[in-house]
Amino acid sequence: MRPETTTLSLRARLLLWLLVxxxxxxxxxxxxxxxxxxxxxxxxxxxxxxxxxxxxAQQIRFEDGLLDVAIPPAALELFQSxxxxxxxxxxxxxxxxxxxxxxxxxxxxxxLRPEESVRxxxxxxxxxxxxxxxxxxxxxxxxxxxxxxxxxxxLQDHDQLVRKLWTTTLRQDxxxxxxxxxxxxxxLRRGLKDILRLRDEVGRRKPGSLEPxxxxxxxxxxxxxxxxxxxxxxxxxxxxxxxxRFIANASHQLRTPFAVLQTQASHGLRSADPxxxxxxxxxxxxxxxxxxxxxxxxxxxxxxxxxxxxxxxxDPVDLATLTQRVLEEQAPLAHARNIDLGFDHAGEPVxxxxxxxxxxxxxxxxxxxxxxxxxxxxxxxxxxxxxxxGITLRVxxxxxxxxxxxRARVFERFCRLNQDDTPGCGLGLSIVQEVAQALGAEVRLSxxxxxxxxxxxxxxxxxxxxx
Amino acid sequence: MKLLLVEDNxxxxxxxxxxxxxxxxxxxxxxxxxxxxGLLRTEAYDLxxxxxxxxGLDGREVLKRARxxxxxxxxxxxTAFDATRDRIEGLDFxxxxxxxxxxxxxxxxxxxxxxxxxxxxxxxxxLSCASLVYDSNSREFTLAGAPLAxxxxxxxxxxxxxxxxxxxxxxxxxxxxxxSIDEAVNPEAIEIYVHRLRRKLEPGDAVIVTLRxxxxxxxxxxxx
Numbered sequence: 001m002r003p004e005t006t007t008l009s010l011r012a013r014l015l016l017w018l019l020v021x022x023x024x025x026x027x028x029x030x031x032x033x034x035x036x037x038x039x040x041x042x043x044x045x046x047x048x049x050x051x052x053x054x055x056x057a058q059q060i061r062f063e064d065g066l067l068d069v070a071i072p073p074a075a076l077e078l079f080q081s082x083x084x085x086x087x088x089x090x091x092x093x094x095x096x097x098x099x100x101x102x103x104x105x106x107x108x109x110x111x112l113r114p115e116e117s118v119r120x121x122x123x124x125x126x127x128x129x130x131x132x133x134x135x136x137x138x139x140x141x142x143x144x145x146x147x148x149x150x151x152x153x154x155l156q157d158h159d160q161l162v163r164k165l166w167t168t169t170l171r172q173d174x175x176x177x178x179x180x181x182x183x184x185x186x187x188l189r190r191g192l193k194d195i196l197r198l199r200d201e202v203g204r205r206k207p208g209s210l211e212p213x214x215x216x217x218x219x220x221x222x223x224x225x226x227x228x229x230x231x232x233x234x235x236x237x238x239x240x241x242x243x244x245r246f247i248a249n250a251s252h253q254l255r256t257p258f259a260v261l262q263t264q265a266s267h268g269l270r271s272a273d274p275x276x277x278x279x280x281x282x283x284x285x286x287x288x289x290x291x292x293x294x295x296x297x298x299x300x301x302x303x304x305x306x307x308x309x310x311x312x313x314x315d316p317v318d319l320a321t322l323t324q325r326v327l328e329e330q331a332p333l334a335h336a337r338n339i340d341l342g343f344d345h346a347g348e349p350v351x352x353x354x355x356x357x358x359x360x361x362x363x364x365x366x367x368x369x370x371x372x373x374x375x376x377x378x379x380x381x382x383x384x385x386x387x388x389x390g391i392t393l394r395v396x397x398x399x400x401x402x403x404x405x406x407r408a409r410v411f412e413r414f415c416r417l418n419q420d421d422t423p424g425c426g427l428g429l430s431i432v433q434e435v436a437q438a439l440g441a442e443v444r445l446s447x448x449x450x451x452x453x454x455x456x457x458x459x460x461x462x463x464x465x466x467x
Numbered sequence: 468m469k470l471l472l473v474e475d476n477x478x479x480x481x482x483x484x485x486x487x488x489x490x491x492x493x494x495x496x497x498x499x500x501x502x503x504x505g506l507l508r509t510e511a512y513d514l515x516x517x518x519x520x521x522x523g524l525d526g527r528e529v530l531k532r533a534r535x536x537x538x539x540x541x542x543x544x545x546t547a548f549d550a551t552r553d554r555i556e557g558l559d560f561x562x563x564x565x566x567x568x569x570x571x572x573x574x575x576x577x578x579x580x581x582x583x584x585x586x587x588x589x590x591x592x593x594l595s596c597a598s599l600v601y602d603s604n605s606r607e608f609t610l611a612g613a614p615l616a617x618x619x620x621x622x623x624x625x626x627x628x629x630x631x632x633x634x635x636x637x638x639x640x641x642x643x644x645x646x647s648i649d650e651a652v653n654p655e656a657i658e659i660y661v662h663r664l665r666r667k668l669e670p671g672d673a674v675i676v677t678l679r680x681x682x683x684x685x686x687x688x689x690x691x
Contacts, residue, residue, distance in 0.1 A: 017674060140591035248548070258567035260479040266572035269487045287478060 010195065011188050017254075019114050019177075026173045029168075030096035033173075037165035041158045042130070048117050052078050053117070055147045056089065060147055060198050066149065067093060067138065069100045079153060086154040088124055094145030104390045105150050108133035114146045127154050194218050198226070200422035212235040250298055255340040257291035297427040304434040316351035317359055319386055319460075320390065326363045327382065330371060338376040344383040350391055352460055353440045362435040366395045366456055369428040373454075374399035391460045432458070468626060469493040470645045472571050473503040473529065474545070479487060483516075486572060487579075491606060491619045491626075493581060495647045500512045500524025507533045511643060512540050515584055516575075519546040519557065527560050534561035541576065541582040545570065545576035579690045580604055587630050594629050599673035610671040617667070624660045628685040637682040 055075040061068040079087050090101035098429050104124050112118060112135035119132045130153055135146035154407040193218060201213060212230040262285055268280030327343055334341035352359065370380045374397040392417045402410055411433040412426075441460045448455050470492050474480040474538055477498065484494045495510070497503040501523040509516070515533075519526035542564075544557045549567040557565050562681060564578050564584075584592060584603055586680055594601040598611040608615040608625060617625065623645050628636055641657050672688040 091597075153659065252547040255478050256479065257569060259547070260482065262475065262569045263479060263482045263486060263572055267482055268542065270486075285476065296508045406543070 001109060011192055014188050015181075015184060019181055022180055026177050030170060030174055034166050038167060039164045042119075045130050045153060045158045047130055048078050048152045049119070049130065049153060050117055050134065051091075052076065052087075052133055053134035053151045054089065054136075056151070057134055057147070059148075059150050060091070060136055060138055061090055062138050067099055070087045071100065075151075079157075084165035085154045085157045086127070086129075087154075088128075088129065088150075089150075090150040092148045092150075099147070101150075105131065105152055108148060108150065112146065112148065114420070122152065124152060124154075129154050132160065146177060170294070176387060185293040195222065197210050198222065210240070253294055254291075254298075257287055257294065260287045261291075288458070294427070297365075297431060300431050301427060301434055302362070302364075304358060304431060304438050317356045318349040319352050319359065319393065320345055320347070320350045323363050323382060323384065323393070324355065326360060326367055329364070330367050333368070334380070335372050337371060339341075339371055339374055340378070340379045341371070342381045344381055350384055352391060354460075358438065359434050362432055362441075362458065363393065365428045365431045365435075366393075366458070369432070370395050370397040370399070370454070370456070372428075373397065387459070393458045393460070394446055394455060396453060396455045398448070398451055401447065401452050402445060404447075410445070411443075432456070461466075468623065469495070469505065469647070470509070471497060471506060471510070471515045472496075472577070473497045473500075473515065473526065474518045475499060475520065476518075481691070486624055487604045488619075492577060492579075493645060493647050498522075498524060500529050503529050504532055507538060507540070513644070515540055515542045515563070515588070516545050517542055518577075519544060519548055519553070527556065530557070530560045532564060539586075540647055541586045541601050543575075543578060543582060545575070553564045566592075577604075580606070594632065596629065596632045597672040597689075599629075599668065599671055601626070610668065610673075612614050615667060617664075617672060620656075621660050621664055621667070623663055624657065625685075628683060633683050635682045640658060641683070 052075045055072055055078075056069075059070045059072050059075075071089070075089075076087060079085060087103045088105050090105035092104070092107065093099055096107065106122050108118050108131075110118065112133060114135050114137035114165050117132060117134040119130065122129050122131045131150055133148055135148055137146045198213070198218065205211075210233055212233055220227060234241075238275045255357045260366045264280050264284045265285065268277050268284075271277060271280075282421055298406070323343065323345070326342060329342065367380065367382070374380055378398050380395065384395070385392050385394070410429050412430065433443055436458055439460065441458050444457045444459070446455045446457065447453075469473060470487060472480060472484055472487070472494055474483065474496070474654050478627070480496050480498060483686060487494045489669050495512075497506055497507065500521040502528075502674045503515075503517070503521070504524055507529070508514075518676075519527050521529070524542065526546070529643045530544075531565075533540065544562045544565045545568065546553070552563050566575060566578065567682075579591075580603060592603045594603060595674055599615075601607075602609075606622075608617065608622075608627070608629075616632045624641055627641060627644055636655055638654055644655050645657070645660075646653075661675055668674065673685060674688045676684045678684060
């Protein structure tokens with residue numbers, strides 16, 4: 001047993017397809033929000049650090065040939081917050097000599113012009129810090145260049161701010177996502193209602209039910225599907241009607257020979273006259289022959305039908321030899337009916353890729369049909385030829401012919417135009433048609449060039465082009 | 468008794484007709500619906516055996532037309548269609564019985580007898596006129612207990628007289644039930660058959676009375 005592949009319901013699948021990208025979007029949003037939060041926190045910290053550095057810078061004087069550095073308390077009060085952050089500062093002379101503060105604070109990575117500031121990350125005593133360096137020009141100082149003031153702060157307050165900003169976004173995203181999921185679910189329930197109804201309608205159908213599906217309260221997109229289904233059902237219906245008509249006809253046709261046999265047998269049994277008994281036996285034998293022919297034709301027909309579904313590479317068959325053989329088989333019937341049966345063919349082989357048995361049935365039924373419907377003394381001629389499209393087989397007789405209006409009908413099963421004089425059950429041309437279809441060939445009925453009669457032309461696609 | 472057999476299968480029609488003729492019925496055959504319809508318009512039959520799938524005109528249509536002309540002839544449908552729907556349809560169109568092919572000839576014969584009996588409104592299969600007794604099942608006559616040997620034509624004449632025992636039967640009615648459509652009706656021949664029948668009935672006490680200008684009448688001798 002093959003394990004059943006699990007298929008999610010349409011609703012679950014749609015929900016998944018909507019929620020997964022939505023979740024991905026939310027993730028991207030969160031990443032962006034985190035970046036934004038970090039930038040905001042950086043900016044806040046940098047402003048504080050810069051403010052602090054400037055406050056310190058304003059207090060630097062050059063007096064008595066010395067740089068006087070005083071750290072105003074306001075400069076450090078800026079940093080008072082809930083977090084246990086440590087603040088470091090470092091003031092260095094233009095020459096890089098530490099004037100005040102912590103020597104561990106690294107100097108700025110580049111030289112600074114007066115009143116320029118730079119921010120950079122660093123590490124002090126094993127802790128990450130954010131550093132802002134500011135270059136303060138000191139008037140009247142002999143030395144060239146500004147005094148560099150650096151203020152640094154550990155990142156706890158900064159990180160706290162990042163976290164706070166980010167969590168808010170996260171919470172909002174979660175709520176939005178949950179709400180979206182809920183709304184989608186409701187929307188899908190409503191939107192898929194019709195599809196689910198259709199599913200139930202199809203699911204409830206009895207096997208063999210050929211009623212069309214209702215297309216009305218369906219969304220536009222589904223209507224073509226239902227219409228396609230309905231058209232399929234219609235074709236199926238037509239096919240089944242043909243099939244059941246055939247079966248009814250076939251059983252009708254099969255019963256009749258038995259009814260004849262039974263009547264003949266009972267008539268013969270009642271008589272004591274040996275001559276009459278002989279006559280009955282002869283008639284019964286003829287009935288059996290006809291019944292056998294009918295059964296064979298029905299079998300051929302169902303084989304041709306099944307054959308239409310086979311696709312197979314085949315060996316080439318010589319249609320000329322095959323036709324010759326059929327004519328030899330039919331010669332006794334032609335002789336009995338005093339019909340001149342002839343074959344008009346140059347003799348070179350005409351190869352076709354087709355099952356020989358089916359080809360044989362096709363040719364035999366065409367010839368048989370022509371012989372049966374041609375009055376005694378008539379003429380039946382077969383001809384083989386090649387045309388641009390392929391190979392043609394022509395069977396021409398000088399019988400009564402078929403009026404053009406009836407030509408389509410004679411291919412129907414059990415159709416017999418003239419009941420009176422010919423034994424047969426109206427299956428011959430159906431078989432020809434069915435076999436031709438299975439072989440990809442085409443059958444056409446037409447008038448002969450002169451006189452009365454009928455020409456049946458079968459056109460086969462050229463060998464190798466089919467199958 | 469004159470039957471119309473409507474059947475398009477030639478061998479079946481031929482052999483069934485032969486069997487029924489051996490049963491001393493007069494049988495006419497029609498091989499398509501139009502022919503059957505034409506015959507039913509012009510001829511009088513005692514029973515019709517009707518196939519449904521007919522060329523020309525469908526058997527159901529033949530039946531429908533006959534009934535719409537108020538033709539009361541008993542109709543037995545003999546067909547290969549055995550679906551319940553077909554049976555119901557056939558009976559609803561006015562058939563009196565329905566048989567499916569293939570069939571037992573004995574059964575068909577029994578049903579024909581039953582239909583003929585019913586149409587002659589005789590529930591009892593045994594008819595009698597004085598010591599002349601007719602068994603409509605075996606279709607045999609006995610006179611004072613002894614079988615009466617009759618030719619098919621004599622049989623047909625006596626049968627009709629027996630069916631209408633006590634009533635006058637016109638010469639023309641006798642002739643029509645005796646000859647099928649393709650035979651020349653010769654009223655003179657009726658007189659010959661009646662004459663022969665009188666001779667054969669002589670030992671018994673049933674007589675055929677001639678009513679000039681009217682026809683014939685079968686009745687017990689002592690009433691004469």
